[in-house]
Amino acid sequence: MTAVRLFLLSTCCISLGHANTPEWQYTIQPGDTLWSIARTHLSSLAHAPLVQRLNGIRNPYALKPASTLRIPLPLMRQHRSSATVSDLIGEAKVDGLPIQPGQQLSLSAGQTIRTGANSSVKLLLEEGSLVSIGPNARFVVKEATHFPTTGASTTWLSVESGSIDNSVIKNPLMPNRHTIQTPSAITAVRGTGFRVNVADADRSATEVVEGEVAVSAEQGQQAIKAGFGSVTQRGQAPGGSVPLPPAPDLSPLPALQAFSPAILQWTAADGVNGYQVNLMRSQPQRRMVDDRLQNNARWYPSLENGHYELTVRSQLPSGLQGYPARHRFIVHAHPAPPLVLAPRDGTRLRARQLNFHFSGDENSRYRVQLFRDANSTEPTLSWDLSLADATRTLPEGGNWVWRVARLDPQGQPGPYSQPYTVQSDAGLWRASHHKGTQFSARPYPLPGAHYQLTLTLLGRDSPTAVYDSAHPRWQEDTRLYSGRYKVSVKVSTPDGYQATELEDVLQID
Structure with missing residues (x-):
């Protein structure tokens, strides 16, 4: 496997038995002594002389405020990090055992975490950073260390497939070191937001939404700032810094979907060859419906009634994906309104009696709403009826507008039909006499x-x-x-x- 590394821009290394030993650069405060610092942050006071020699300190009781003290991380107080499952959709496992919502995981080297299809999990790390893992992901914990005296952590995750969104909080006392390794790249950052997507074993994409990271590989290095991304191919230098596409405009999508499949269409953007879409149902049962790459700016998923959240990212031909757009909507598409035979639209009645004829069986029930005109928003009358009881009388003559919905087993109406007009008291000579069936x-x-x-x-x-x-x-x-x-x-x-x-x-x- 090609070794590809992305290091913190401020990482400094010392020789402490091994080359490239990571260290913390502590800013000395007024009143600090080497021994007070050692008692607070070192795992043993016996390490204090090593820190003294490393920093060339003559008097351990006379430290210069605002100067920097280099402390090797292996000498610091530390324990194995933990993570809380803050959110779980579908199925996720750690070492083959199911993960439960709210569960606290003790992270250790060698652990394998997987997510299933249409599944995702969010891990809230001990120091407050958030890792969001998408569907069909597999990664191995390489390192998970927490430094309790500073509140910082060092986390290294090796991602073999799938995508991971990372929100790494900034720790002013000691930077959090968060590393994502893929088959073609390793990212190590502090206090930033970025996303890593493993498309295949030979390619991975890094997208930065906050802060800055530096992508380095065997063949070179590339700095990536917020709003840009880079694609790394195995064995090659990291790709150039490319602007991320903006979030798609989902504002034209309606807040209510009365049809199934739902009609999800947005404006296609120039230079984009696809859209990563993710659909979550939030009510009545929370679950991920689908996560897929669409090659055009439309999607027609078949959905049950409920509340949903759609997330869409534009994807460039290189595979980089941009900022997400989100749209919440309600599906109210079932049961569909019946086929209408009578009264026909525009029917003129001899009197005021309406005879309704709809598709359905003896168990079907309907709700008919009656409006005085097409501009009315509140019905004048509302009738619940069945096929065996489908005759109603208008309260008065004139022009009326009506529509019908089928009732579900709980007696709630589904979406309504389009409006139909009817005119009553038209007189015998003006009454409608239709031939055939419509x-x-x-x-x-x-x-x-x-x-x-x-x-x-x-x-x-x-x-x-x-x-x-x-x-x-x-x-x-x-x-x-x-x-x-x-x-x-x-x-x-x-x-x-x-x-x-x-x-x-x-x-x-």
């Missing part, structure tokens, strides 16, 4: 949407009728056979959206 479903807010209605008489293998249209309204001018039909409404678009809006039954008399 079917109506709700339209989708998608350009180029195509709708297909299939009717299959129950007991038959082949469809009785198939209707295709650019609008979700179909007309059958000939009389259909009486009986019960299986109904299917499918929606598709040229860019790949595919939905089964409805699978239901329909009684035709």
Whole structure:
């Protein structure tokens, strides 16, 4: 394996039995003596003479304030670091044993931590830094040491696959040393935020969002500042510092998704060849839905009702990913509204009696909302009805607008249909006399949407009728056979959206 290292810009090394022994540079305070410092920070007072010789101190009781005292880390008080599982989505294991939310892990060299598909885990390290591990990740703990007198830690993680986001807090007394090793790079930083993604065994990407890191490899070194990233290939010098793409604009996405698959579309950015999307469901059961790379600025996931959070990062052709954009939304797509046969949109009534005819069976229940006009936001009336009790009377004549939703088993309405208009007290000579049968479903807010209605008489293998249209309204001018039909409404678009809006039954008399 090619040795590729990224060191702290301020790391100083001394000879203490071994070359490159790490050390802490302590700023001497007024009143400090070598012995008071040793009692506080060294694991043994017996180490004080070594520190004295290393720093060329003549009088251990007369230290110059504001000067620097070099203390080798192996001489300091220390213990094995711990980490708290602050967040867990899906499945994660340490040495093959399941990790539990809130669990405290004692980190030790050689431990292996894995996450499953659509899983993630956040580890809050003892000194306060946060490590967020994405799906399908595998890493090994190389070192985990905590220095209790300073509150700092030295952590070294070897990542074999997956991505890790790191938020390393700044410790003014002693820098935290946080190192991420991959098959092609090693990053070691302090007080910064960065992300490491292992695409394959020969390549890794480092993206810096705060502070600065220096990526060094066998063939060279590259400093990376916040807002930039670098890709390192095995056996090569680190790639040049490249500006990270900005966060995608997700503001046009609606806060309520009434369709499933959900319609998640955003504006494509120049110079971007894909988007890393992550979808979390926050309610009613918290879990990760998916984490994937999309090659275009749209995604159509099939979702249950609930609360969700979408995170999107733009990806450059090099594999570097930019700043994340987040969008929270609610899915309220089930149960879908029924197929509507009557009353047709624009129907003129002889009197004030409405006879509703929807798809569904004897267990189906519906909620019809009645509005005085199309601009009304609050319904004038609301009726709960079934197919056996589907006749209602308008409170007065004139023009009305209505819409329908199907009720779920708990009696809650799903999304409503589009609005339909009806005119009552139109007079006999103006009443509507429709021929044939008209079917109506709700339209989708998608350009180029195509709708297909299939009717299959129950007991038959082949469809009785198939209707295709650019609008979700179909007309059958000939009389259909009486009986019960299986109904299917499918929606598709040229860019790949595919939905089964409805699978239901329909009684035709």
